[in-house]
Amino acid sequence: GLMHCIIPRNTTIPCRKLWSFTTAGDHQTVARISVLEGERAQAKDNHLLGALDVPLSPPTLAGEPNLTLAFDLDANGLLTVTAEAQGTQRSLTLGNDRGWLSRDEIEAMVRGAQEAAAADGLLRAQHE
Numbered sequence: 001g002l003m004h005c006i007i008p009r010n011t012t013i014p015c016r017k018l019w020s021f022t023t024a025g026d027h028q029t030v031a032r033i034s035v036l037e038g039e040r041a042q043a044k045d046n047h048l049l050g051a052l053d054v055p056l057s058p059p060t061l062a063g064e065p066n067l068t069l070a071f072d073l074d075a076n077g078l079l080t081v082t083a084e085a086q087g088t089q090r091s092l093t094l095g096n097d098r099g100w101l102s103r104d105e106i107e108a109m110v111r112g113a114q115e116a117a118a119a120d121g122l123l124r125a126q127h128e
Helices: 103-115 117-126
Strands: 015-022 028-037 047-060 065-073 079-085 088-094
Touching: 028 065, 028 079, 028 088, 047 065, 047 079, 047 088, 103 117
Parallel strands: none
Antiparallel strands: 015 065, 028 047, 065 079, 079 088
């Protein structure tokens, strides 16, 4: 699937970003929120930091807005993702001490994203 950039690179911290999501299919009972770092259009081309499963009860139809996400990045680089759906709340906290890319890996991903910018742009345009 496509990745949505919530906190762009070089954003001033601390910061808080809110985002609303919808379900992708009819009668989903769980929404999986994958937290990624990277700049590519497809999620598979980015680095997975962690994931969060949010139960959906009752199941909803595709396209209905039912997930509210809050991304809080503090001055120490601690990222807390909170998801709320139909009164149920789940949180995931990610420290910058494990699982994040090194500076060299980030630079390589940025170069890769720049090289693939045209293809990624076409992919995003197809899904709008």
